[in-house]
Amino acid sequence: MAVEGFIALAPDALSPMGGTPADSDQARDMLSKLDAQKNLNNFINAVEHLKSRSDCNGKIGCVGFCWGGGMANQLAVNVPTLSAAVSFYGRQPDANDASKIKAALQLHYGGLDERINAGIPVYEEALKKAGVNYHLFIYDGAQHAFNNDTAPTRYNEAAAKLAWSRTINFFKEKLI
Numbered sequence: 001m002a003v004e005g006f007i008a009l010a011p012d013a014l015s016p017m018g019g020t021p022a023d024s025d026q027a028r029d030m031l032s033k034l035d036a037q038k039n040l041n042n043f044i045n046a047v048e049h050l051k052s053r054s055d056c057n058g059k060i061g062c063v064g065f066c067w068g069g070g071m072a073n074q075l076a077v078n079v080p081t082l083s084a085a086v087s088f089y090g091r092q093p094d095a096n097d098a099s100k101i102k103a104a105l106q107l108h109y110g111g112l113d114e115r116i117n118a119g120i121p122v123y124e125e126a127l128k129k130a131g132v133n134y135h136l137f138i139y140d141g142a143q144h145a146f147n148n149d150t151a152p153t154r155y156n157e158a159a160a161k162l163a164w165s166r167t168i169n170f171f172k173e174k175l176i
Helices: 024-031 036-052 067-078 095-100 120-130 157-175
Strands: 061-065 084-088 104-110 134-139
Touching: 036 067, 061 067, 061 157, 067 084, 067 095, 067 104, 084 157, 095 120, 104 157, 120 134, 134 157
Parallel strands: 061 084, 084 104, 104 134
Antiparallel strands: none
16 A cells, blocks of 8 residues: 555554464464454554544545455444445445445455355445445455465456456545
8 A cells, every 4th residue: 555655554453462473374363362342443543543643634544355354344334434445355244334334345355255255245235225335346256365466276366456456546536
């Protein structure tokens, strides 16, 4: 994001446990042990920190991948001043919370990601009912984590490039 000209902050959710380890399996295990409310509060505080900066124009966006995509969705629910949220294959929040979302959303899913995609229909219906401004993209032939270029069995270059360009354009539209 910083390379694209945005002020960027990347909170390490695992910093209370010593930081994110290089081993992704260990990181996943550690994420499951976080106190969900304390973790959400840390991310909400990160948004507040960004808003307090003198070089911030007051428009805040967030982007997350996988677990972080779920966190982006939670920030959209819990931060009414958030301007934009982008979730890459993130778990959807409770559909009953869709009416709390004031941010514009951009949602990216791999067409082959049956587990995460199972939640799309209920969530999308709730977004429509709540009048949330959202764009949902499903990339045919792409798996969960299709944007992760360190995972050759999942990485889908075409989907990743298209999703990233959509993300940058969305942020330029909503945050600048």
